[in-house]
Amino acid sequence: MKIEIEKTIRDIPHYPRAMKYGGDNGLIRLASNENPFPPSTNILNAILDTIYSITRYPGSEIELKELIAEKYRLTYEQVVLGNGSDEIIEMVLKAARLKGKDRVIITEPAFAYYSIAAQVYGYDMVKVPLKDMMTDLARIKEAIDERTRIIFLNNPLNPTGTIFKERDFKVFLDGIPPDVIVAVDEAYAEFAEDKDFPYSMRFIDEYPVLVLRTLSKAYALAGLRIGYCLGEASLISFLERTRQPFSINSIAIAAAKAALNDRDFLWFVLENNRKGKEFYYRALEDLSLDYVPTEANFILVKIGKDAELITRRLFEEGILVRWMGAYNLPDYIRVTIGRMDENKSFIETLTKIIKA
Ligand SMILES: Cc1ncc(COP(=O)(O)O)c(C=O)c1O
Structure with a gap:
């Protein structure tokens, strides 16, 4: 059966949903700028x-x-x-x-x-x-x-x-x-x-x-x-x-x-973000990677021509970040500021991949 659909609708790209990786499946999820904490x-x-x-x-x-x-x-x-x-x-x-x-x-x-x-x-x-x-x-x-x-x-x-x-x-x-x-x-x-x-x-x-x-x-x-x-x-x-x-x-x-x-919860979340941001800045500078200073809960990091490959390698190690190809920034990844243990895992794994 072939149903006719208007071209304007046929041309719409799929939203990049990370559905397959949803839920609590042990992955470190730093791809969608979500809050890393459980509800208060x-x-x-x-x-x-x-x-x-x-x-x-x-x-x-x-x-x-x-x-x-x-x-x-x-x-x-x-x-x-x-x-x-x-x-x-x-x-x-x-x-x-x-x-x-x-x-x-x-x-x-x-x-x-x-x-x-x-x-x-x-x-x-x-x-x-x-x-x-x-x-x-x-x-x-x-x-x-x-x-x-x-x-x-x-x-x-x-x-x-x-x-x-x-x-x-x-x-x-x-x-x-x-x-x-x-x-x-x-x-x-x-x-x-x-x-x-x-x-x-x-x-x-x-x-x-x-x-x-x-x-x-x-x-x-x-x-x-x-x-x-x-x-x-x-x-x-x-x-x-x-x-x-x-x-x-x-x-x-x-x-x-x-x-x-719940002001206490919000304060706790924002404090975590401030600390995570400082941690990422220092760690990325140690790795000589450029990044864009951020006012949000994610950081855009310049990885270079291997950005997509490195995103895949990170995924194989259980860490989800977003490669920015779809945003026309193919040399970049976007990483969410997560809990400090997640931020550390990301940096350690990224360091291991880059230095391999
Ligand atoms: C800029 C921006 N606007 C809106 C949204 C969607 O937010 P909501 O979950 O409220 O639909 C997002 C989600 O990532 C976003 O990055």
Whole structure:
């Protein structure tokens, strides 16, 4: 049987899922920028308390929205939740549809799902190369034309870990046409240490800015799929209307509330990241390997022409990192900052492979 599928859909690449290697199978997983720690007792208790209600549809999301709103001194109407920020990326694309305005601008390279989702919803892509491994805001602004509808920015940027600063973001936003939505994906914001990292929520009333956040990274809930988006209330209400009725399950709602209230766990995660980053920097310098200083929970490391081969060798030794061929950076790997024992295993194994 041959079913006809439109070319725009046939052309969509598969998202690089590491499914085969999912679960707790003894691998050291440093390929997907996940949190390396088990959930805290507070989160586990919240999940257990919710188990009996799984026979019902998920209840109200208002309490969780209020908790998020309070964190940023906003109102719950300025918050929409999503099944991971992946769903929010889709909601933006769905809600923003407008005749004649079908163009999305992203950086090159960028997180893979922007272009996959944009293709699904029939948008054209404009890709603006990085400048010195950083988002080139000036060139992105120049790339705006009458068809441009959405700009996906990512700060800190996956896969480089670099950021743009608040003053540069403000300069960028000044003069952006009001019908161009700037969706800034801050999946890794909690890890950023630079004091000039933008407080993007500041801009949501003055500019068409949407701020995307996730609980998959610093809050360790990747498997439960929950993220949120902040923006001006009427824009948020349009995003909300494009959502599936119950896209966030009851366990995710309960766990998210517990995670956002668990400041000790977050502090512990961020402290681990700071120490892991310092450890990687020193170890990579000892190996004379170049890396991009990071504001996230991963590091882009220049390995050279054998990067793919070394990624494979690491895998044979039980260590999963991401070769950056698909991001057009074939000489690089991206390694997540894990627990210190995992970081040490990675460096020891990498040293052994390189020196063999
Ligand atoms: C930049 C960026 N945005 C979004 C996501 C997806 O996050 P979520 O798990 O909330 O869908 C990722 C995941 O790796 C990411 O790197």
